[in-house]
Amino acid sequence: MVIKLENLTKIFQPGDAPAVDNLTLEVDEGDTCVLVGPSGCGKTTTMKMVNRLIEPTDGKIYVENEDVSKKNPIQLRLNIGYVIQEIGLFPHMSIAENIATVPRELRWPKQKIQERVDELLSMVGLDPELFRNRRPSDLSGGQRQRIGVARALSADPPLMLMDEPFGALDPITRSYLQNEFLRIQEKIKKTIIFVTHDIDEAIKMGTKIAIMREGKLVQYATPDELLSAPADEFVVNLIGGNYSIKRLHLIRVEEILKEPFTVSPEDSLDEAKEVMEKSQLELVLAVNGEKHLEGLVTPSSLRKEGERVGDVMDTPDLTVDSGATLNDALSVMLTNGEGYALVVGDENRLQGVVTLNAIMEALQDNEK
Amino acid sequence: MRNKWVKRSIYIAILLAIFVGYPWYNIANPADATVARGLMPENVIKYGQDHLVLWGAAILVATAIGVAAGILISRPQFRFVAPVVVNIANIGQTVPSIGVLAIFMGLLGMGFSTAVFALIVYGILPILRNTYAGMITISPGIIEASRGMGMTPYSILRRIELPLALPVITAGIRTSSVMIVGAATLATFIAAGGLGAIIVTGLSVMRDQLFYTGAVMAASLAILLDYILWIIEEEAQA
Numbered sequence: 001m002v003i004k005l006e007n008l009t010k011i012f013q014p015g016d017a018p019a020v021d022n023l024t025l026e027v028d029e030g031d032t033c034v035l036v037g038p039s040g041c042g043k044t045t046t047m048k049m050v051n052r053l054i055e056p057t058d059g060k061i062y063v064e065n066e067d068v069s070k071k072n073p074i075q076l077r078l079n080i081g082y083v084i085q086e087i088g089l090f091p092h093m094s095i096a097e098n099i100a101t102v103p104r105e106l107r108w109p110k111q112k113i114q115e116r117v118d119e120l121l122s123m124v125g126l127d128p129e130l131f132r133n134r135r136p137s138d139l140s141g142g143q144r145q146r147i148g149v150a151r152a153l154s155a156d157p158p159l160m161l162m163d164e165p166f167g168a169l170d171p172i173t174r175s176y177l178q179n180e181f182l183r184i185q186e187k188i189k190k191t192i193i194f195v196t197h198d199i200d201e202a203i204k205m206g207t208k209i210a211i212m213r214e215g216k217l218v219q220y221a222t223p224d225e226l227l228s229a230p231a232d233e234f235v236v237n238l239i240g241g242n243y244s245i246k247r248l249h250l251i252r253v254e255e256i257l258k259e260p261f262t263v264s265p266e267d268s269l270d271e272a273k274e275v276m277e278k279s280q281l282e283l284v285l286a287v288n289g290e291k292h293l294e295g296l297v298t299p300s301s302l303r304k305e306g307e308r309v310g311d312v313m314d315t316p317d318l319t320v321d322s323g324a325t326l327n328d329a330l331s332v333m334l335t336n337g338e339g340y341a342l343v344v345g346d347e348n349r350l351q352g353v354v355t356l357n358a359i360m361e362a363l364q365d366n367e368k
Numbered sequence: 369m370r371n372k373w374v375k376r377s378i379y380i381a382i383l384l385a386i387f388v389g390y391p392w393y394n395i396a397n398p399a400d401a402t403v404a405r406g407l408m409p410e411n412v413i414k415y416g417q418d419h420l421v422l423w424g425a426a427i428l429v430a431t432a433i434g435v436a437a438g439i440l441i442s443r444p445q446f447r448f449v450a451p452v453v454v455n456i457a458n459i460g461q462t463v464p465s466i467g468v469l470a471i472f473m474g475l476l477g478m479g480f481s482t483a484v485f486a487l488i489v490y491g492i493l494p495i496l497r498n499t500y501a502g503m504i505t506i507s508p509g510i511i512e513a514s515r516g517m518g519m520t521p522y523s524i525l526r527r528i529e530l531p532l533a534l535p536v537i538t539a540g541i542r543t544s545s546v547m548i549v550g551a552a553t554l555a556t557f558i559a560a561g562g563l564g565a566i567i568v569t570g571l572s573v574m575r576d577q578l579f580y581t582g583a584v585m586a587a588s589l590a591i592l593l594d595y596i597l598w599i600i601e602e603e604a605q606a
C-alpha cells in the first residue's frame with residue numbers, strides 16, 4: 001500500500017497560518033512513516049486528511065494510486081486501521097465487541113468475528129478467555145492500548161494510522177508495547193503512518209521519519225540518515241545531541257546476540273563447572289530440550305549443595321524480549337548492576353545474551 | 369440475580385397494595401353518604417383508568433418527540449439552534465401545568481384529547497433537554513474513533529451515541545413521567561377525568577377522605593410507574 005501526499009495544505013480558518021503547509025511525502029509499502037515534531041506542528045491534521053476526517057484545503061492524497069477525495073469516506077476508512085491517543089475504546093461495550101466494531105460494520109458472520117477477536121487478543125498478548133468479556137474500565141492503560149491496536153487490526157487493513165498510540169503510558173509500559181508492536185509488525189507488515197512528538201519513539205518505531213515544523217516538512221529520512229546527517233539546526237535540536245545514546249534506540253538486541261553457554265537442569269554440577277570454565281562471563285544458563293529458559297547458573301550457585309544443576313540454579317531475571325532495543329537492554333543492566341541481559345523470545349525461549357561490551361562495540365561500529 | 373427480582377417484585381407489590389388497597393379501604397369504610405357517593409367503585413376505577421391512559425399516551429408521544437428532537441439538535445449541522453431550543457424548553461418548564469392546560473383549552477376546547485395534547489407538550493421538555501445533554505457530553509474521542517474506523521453516522525448513533533446517552537435520556541423520561549402523572553390530576557378541570565376528579569370533588573364537598581384517596585392514588589401511581597421505568601432502564605443497560 002503506497003501512500004502519496006502531494007502539496008498537501010490545510011488552512012482551518014481563512015487568514016490563519018496553515019496547519020499543514022504544502023507537504024509532499026511518499027510512504028512505501030510496508031514502511032512505518034513516523035511524523036514527528038513539536039506539538040501543534042500539524043502531525044494529527046496530516047494524518048486525519050489521509051482517512052478524510054479532515055478535508056484538505058489544497059493538494060492531493062493517493063492511496064495505492066487512487067485519489068482519496070474520489071473515494072467513499074466510509075469505504076476508505078473501513079480499509080484503514082485507526083488508533084488514537086485517548087484510544088477511544090467504547091466504554092459500554094465488552095472488549096470483544098470493541099474489537100469487532102469494523103467486522104460488524106462489514107457484516108462478517110458471527111462465527112468468523114468470534115474467531116478473529118480471539119486471534120487478535122492472542123496476538124496482542126491477552127488471553128481471550130480472560131479478556132473477551134471484560135469492559136474497558138476493567139483494564140490497565142497498557143491493556144487498553146493493546147485493545148486499541150487489536151481493534152484497528154480487526155479487518156486486516158493494509159494501512160494503519162496511529163496517533164500517539166503509546167503517548168499516555170508510563171515509560172516502562174510504553175517501551176514494552178513498542179517492542180511488542182514492532183514484533184507484530186514484523187509479521188503483519190502493514191504500511192503505517194505513526195504520529196508522535198517523541199523523537200526517541202520515532203527513531204525506534206520508524207523505518208522513515210518525517211520531521212515537521214509549523215506544518216512544513218523539514219526532513220524525510222531513515223532514522224540512520226537522520227542521526228548521521230540532520231538537515232538543519234532545528235533537527236539537531238529535536239534530536240537533542242547525544243547521538244550515541246539515540247542509537248541505542250535504533251539497534252535491536254537481536255543484532256548483537258551472543259550464543260550463550262547452556263546446560264540442562266538434569267546435568268551434574270561437574271558438567272556445569274566444565275561449561276562455566278569456558279564462559280568468560282561466568283554465566284551459564286539452564287535450558288530444557290526446547291530451549292525454554294529454566295535457570296541461571298553462576299559460580300556462587302555452583303558452590304551450593306546439590307547434585308544436579310536443577311537443584312542449585314537461580315531464577316533468571318534480567319530478561320528482555322527479542323524485539324527490545326539496546327536501550328532497553330542497557331536499562332535492565334543498569335537497574336540490576338550487571339553486565340549482561342538475557343534475550344528471550346516467545347514462550348520464554350532463550351535466544352541469546354547481550355553484554356555491555358557488545359553494546360559498546362555495536363555503537364562504535366555504527367559511528368563509522 | 370434472582371434476589372434482585374425478588375426485591376423488585378416485593379417493592380412493586382407494596383406500591384400496588386397502596387394504590388389499590390387505600391381506595392379499597394375507603395370505599396369499604398366511607399365516613400358518610402357524601403364520601404360514599406364520591407367513591408362509587410365504578411367511578412374510582414374509571415378515574416384510575418383515565419389517569420393511566422392519559423399518562424401512557426402522553427409519555428409515549430413525548431418520548432418519541434423529545435428523543436427525536438434532542439438527537440436532531442445535537443447534530444453538528446443543527447447544533448447552532450440548540451441553545452435557543454433548550455432555552456425555550458427551560459422557559460416553557462416554568463409555566464405551571466395548570467397554565468399549559470389553560471392555554472390548550474383556549475386553543476382546542478375541553479376534552480380528553482386536549483388534555484393528552486397539553487400533557488405531551490408539558491412532558492417533552494425534560495426528555496428533549498436530557499437527550500441533548502446526554503448526546504453532547506459523549507467524549508469527542510469516542511465519536512472520532514468511531515468515525516475514523518468507518519462507522520456510518522447511523523451506526524454511530526445506534527451503537528455508540530444512544531447507548532452512551534441512555535442513562536441521561538431515561539432520567540429525562542422518568543422526570544417527565546412523574547410530572548405527567550401529577551399534571552394529569554388537573555385534567556378534570558377540562559372534563560378529561562382522571563384521579564383529579566376525586567380530589568376536586570373532595571375539596572368542593574369538604575371531605576378529607578375523598579381528596580386523600582385521590583391524592584394517595586396519584587402519588588403511589590407516580591412512584592410505581594417511575595419504579596417500573598427504572599427497572600426497564602436497568603435491564604436495558606445490562
Ligand SMILES: Nc1ncnc2c1ncn2[C@@H]1O[C@H](COP(=O)(O)OP(=O)(O)O)[C@@H](O)[C@H]1O
Nearest residue numbers: 012013019037038039040041042043044045046
Ligand atoms: N479542528 C481544528 N480547527 C482549527 N484549528 C485546528 C483544528 N485542529 C487543529 N488545529 C490547529 O492546527 C494546528 C496543528 O494541529 P495538530 O495537527 O493537531 O498538531 P499536532 O498533532 O502536531 O500536535 C494547531 O495550531 C491547531 O491549533
Ligand SMILES: [Mg+2]
Nearest residue numbers: 043044045195
Ligand atoms: Mg496531535
